[in-house]
Amino acid sequence: MSLPPFVPHPPLAVRAERLVKRFRSGGPEDRAALAGVDLSIPPGAYLSVEGPSGGGKTTLLNLLGLLETPTEGEVFFAGVPMGSARERDRARRRLTGVGFIFQRFFLIPTMTARENVELPLRALGRPRAERRARAEELLREVGLSRRLEAYPHELSGGEEQRVAVARALANRPGLLLADEPTGELDRANGEAVLQLLEQLQRSSGASLVVVTHDPKVAARARRHLTLEDGRIVSDSAPE
Amino acid sequence: MSARSCTGGRLRHARLQTVLTVLGLAVAVALPVVLISVGDGVASHELAQLESSAFQITVSAAGEHGIRNAHSMADSLDSIGPVAAVSPVLSDAIDLFPPGQAAIPLLAEGVEPGPFLATLAPEETALFPHPLPLGDPLDSRHWANGTYQGPATQLLMVSSPIARQDHLAIGESVILAAVPNRTGGVPFVLSGIFGLPPAVLGPTAAFAALLPLSDLQLLTGNALGSGGVERDAADTVEVGLSGSAATDPATVTRVAAEIQAAYPYYAVTTETQAISQEEGAAAILEGFYWALSSAALAVGLLFLGLVLVRRVETRRTSIAVARAIGQPARQIARALALEALGLAAVAILMGIFLGAAAVGLLDLLGSPTVREAAGLAVFDIGTLALLAFVVSGLALAASLLATRAALRLPLGGSLR
Numbered sequence A: 001m002s003l004p005p006f007v008p009h010p011p012l013a014v015r016a017e018r019l020v021k022r023f024r025s026g027g028p029e030d031r032a033a034l035a036g037v038d039l040s041i042p043p044g045a046y047l048s049v050e051g052p053s054g055g056g057k058t059t060l061l062n063l064l065g066l067l068e069t070p071t072e073g074e075v076f077f078a079g080v081p082m083g084s085a086r087e088r089d090r091a092r093r094r095l096t097g098v099g100f101i102f103q104r105f106f107l108i109p110t111m112t113a114r115e116n117v118e119l120p121l122r123a124l125g126r127p128r129a130e131r132r133a134r135a136e137e138l139l140r141e142v143g144l145s146r147r148l149e150a151y152p153h154e155l156s157g158g159e160e161q162r163v164a165v166a167r168a169l170a171n172r173p174g175l176l177l178a179d180e181p182t183g184e185l186d187r188a189n190g191e192a193v194l195q196l197l198e199q200l201q202r203s204s205g206a207s208l209v210v211v212t213h214d215p216k217v218a219a220r221a222r223r224h225l226t227l228e229d230g231r232i233v234s235d236s237a238p239e
Numbered sequence B: 001m002s003a004r005s006c007t008g009g010r011l012r013h014a015r016l017q018t019v020l021t022v023l024g025l026a027v028a029v030a031l032p033v034v035l036i037s038v039g040d041g042v043a044s045h046e047l048a049q050l051e052s053s054a055f056q057i058t059v060s061a062a063g064e065h066g067i068r069n070a071h072s073m074a075d076s077l078d079s080i081g082p083v084a085a086v087s088p089v090l091s092d093a094i095d096l097f098p099p100g101q102a103a104i105p106l107l108a109e110g111v112e113p114g115p116f117l118a119t120l121a122p123e124e125t126a127l128f129p130h131p132l133p134l135g136d137p138l139d140s141r142h143w144a145n146g147t148y149q150g151p152a153t154q155l156l157m158v159s160s161p162i163a164r165q166d167h168l169a170i171g172e173s174v175i176l177a178a179v180p181n182r183t184g185g186v187p188f189v190l191s192g193i194f195g196l197p198p199a200v201l202g203p204t205a206a207f208a209a210l211l212p213l214s215d216l217q218l219l220t221g222n223a224l225g226s227g228g229v230e231r232d233a234a235d236t237v238e239v240g241l242s243g244s245a246a247t248d249p250a251t252v253t254r255v256a257a258e259i260q261a262a263y264p265y266y267a268v269t270t271e272t273q274a275i276s277q278e279e280g281a282a283a284i285l286e287g288f289y290w291a292l293s294s295a296a297l298a299v300g301l302l303f304l305g306l307v308l309v310r311r312v313e314t315r316r317t318s319i320a321v322a323r324a325i326g327q328p329a330r331q332i333a334r335a336l337a338l339e340a341l342g343l344a345a346v347a348i349l350m351g352i353f354l355g356a357a358a359v360g361l362l363d364l365l366g367s368p369t370v371r372e373a374a375g376l377a378v379f380d381i382g383t384l385a386l387l388a389f390v391v392s393g394l395a396l397a398a399s400l401l402a403t404r405a406a407l408r409l410p411l412g413g414s415l416r
Helices: A057-064 A087-097 A113-123 A128-141 A157-169 A187-204 A215-219 B003-052 B070-078 B113-118 B160-165 B203-207 B213-219 B243-247 B249-262 B271-314 B316-325 B329-365 B368-375 B381-407
Strands: A014-023 A031-041 A046-050 A072-077 A098-101 A175-179 A207-211 A223-228 A231-235 B057-060 B083-097 B104-111 B155-159 B173-177 B186-194 B208-212 B236-241 B267-270
Touching: A014 A057, A031 A057, A031 A072, A031 A231, A046 A057, A046 A215, A057 A175, A057 A207, A087 A098, A087 B316, A087 B329, A098 A157, A113 A128, A113 A157, A113 B316, A128 A157, A157 A175, A157 A187, A175 A187, A187 A207, B003 B271, B003 B329, B003 B368, B003 B381, B057 B249, B057 B271, B070 B083, B070 B213, B070 B236, B083 B113, B083 B213, B104 B113, B104 B213, B155 B160, B160 B186, B186 B213, B208 B213, B236 B243, B236 B249, B243 B249, B249 B267, B249 B271, B267 B271, B271 B316, B271 B329, B271 B381, B316 B329, B316 B381, B329 B368, B329 B381
Parallel strands: A046 A207, A046 A223, A098 A175, A175 A207, B104 B208, B155 B186
Antiparallel strands: A014 A031, A014 A072, A223 A231, B057 B236, B057 B267, B083 B104, B083 B173, B083 B236, B155 B208, B173 B186
């Protein structure tokens, strides 16, 4: 049986309803990182999430990306409740629909740049030749065609983040989630990575959610959200 | 300390743990390799000796020198149809006094020279001169119907190590005594020397002597009992059957039953029974070796499981990234299983090598008995394959611990 052709996943409409996330604090009461968040992200949206540290930005991103399960509430992907689904189903949804970019890049240190980009495609079971071609195409797009076989420790911070962007796009996701993508980069590299991300987001039609401390980074998005104490305190374009 | 050097330190620590665990597992594998190879080798050797012996039935009695009227019994058993040779054997410790030398303690065997040769295994027969130079082949003249009034030959054979060590030559006169005192001894003439690779007759045979049964009986007080009543004692009587009867289990069993009926107070065992008993004992011992080894293997595999869990912990970020991307659980489990199998394979190969090296060292440096046993070791491919299979299976089970740990990593917490 041959694999079906690998086509881009359609941009996703993602909706969060009354999301609550509490963590054990060690004290008598659990700490609420999110305290009832409602949010709708239409396909192709470019959204920034700002707010002070501990305001719940990363927790919201983890819940939207199905990395964690909400204590209360639900996350819907194209109308399907996924937030509290079984880990197996959430993993499948992450694999086919979500791309992650982390502040600290999180490349696998024992793999080359190309192998890191191939990772989601290997998990999808795509053939080797297709994986190589796709990884090389993406690394060319992010300007690293000469660094295919470099290991993460041989790359600069900016290069590492560009590999991470290529990896996030490898499975042609409908939703891109970036947690402080420029937090570890200098101004020039940060700018380059943001431009790249925006360009790839436009060309792929995926929704992009960027969590950031930096007002300048946040200002680039079409929609701005501010979280404080686990609640949305401002939304430039509520849906 | 930078994050990178801290990570490096953790990795080195994890590597050291891995090396130590693989070494521990290798030692755990080496243990059964040594025990089973040596145990199986010795058991196979003993079985081969049993199977190659030229007698098929053994009569024995409880206690020391428990058989009475050995000469008469041999004559009587000789009359049973398929019986070709009946060899009563008395074993006792005596002292040999060469001229002008101190006593040499010996294990002496009293035999009827003709039947004794006829009941030796082929590889033993070659060690003795034919006929044995011990005079009367049936030892009947000196025995003289239980009176012991016939002419004694007073001839003696010793093993080549004794002859070499004490410079004894054929024709030399020596004194034999049942106690370490020359004055109570009897003069004998050394009439022959038998050759001796100890591996064939066992280490005790290295200092052995052979003399006519009646002579040893008189020397050790096993000829006549109190009041001059005939004892004519022996320890065993070995019965060899002739021609095809020797290899026919039904005939062997029938003759054994006939002997048992005639001598109900003695134990009559057939070679088949002895082999079966030997095989049973070998199987019990092998089970014991496996049980002993499985304790060592269990500890080794517990550590392997812990090391695998530790490796998951060391690589928690990479594993969390793979899971965040959506890598299926079965792919993660497969990768960890392959890792466990890889470590187990290294441990198995090292263990087999270590085991073989240990057996080699025992063969080189052990006491004579240990050297002899180590020299018989058999490295059976089937047993080694079974061991490898068991260790691999257990390593796979250990990898389940690591898989569980990997799948329970909190993704949000691991990627902050």
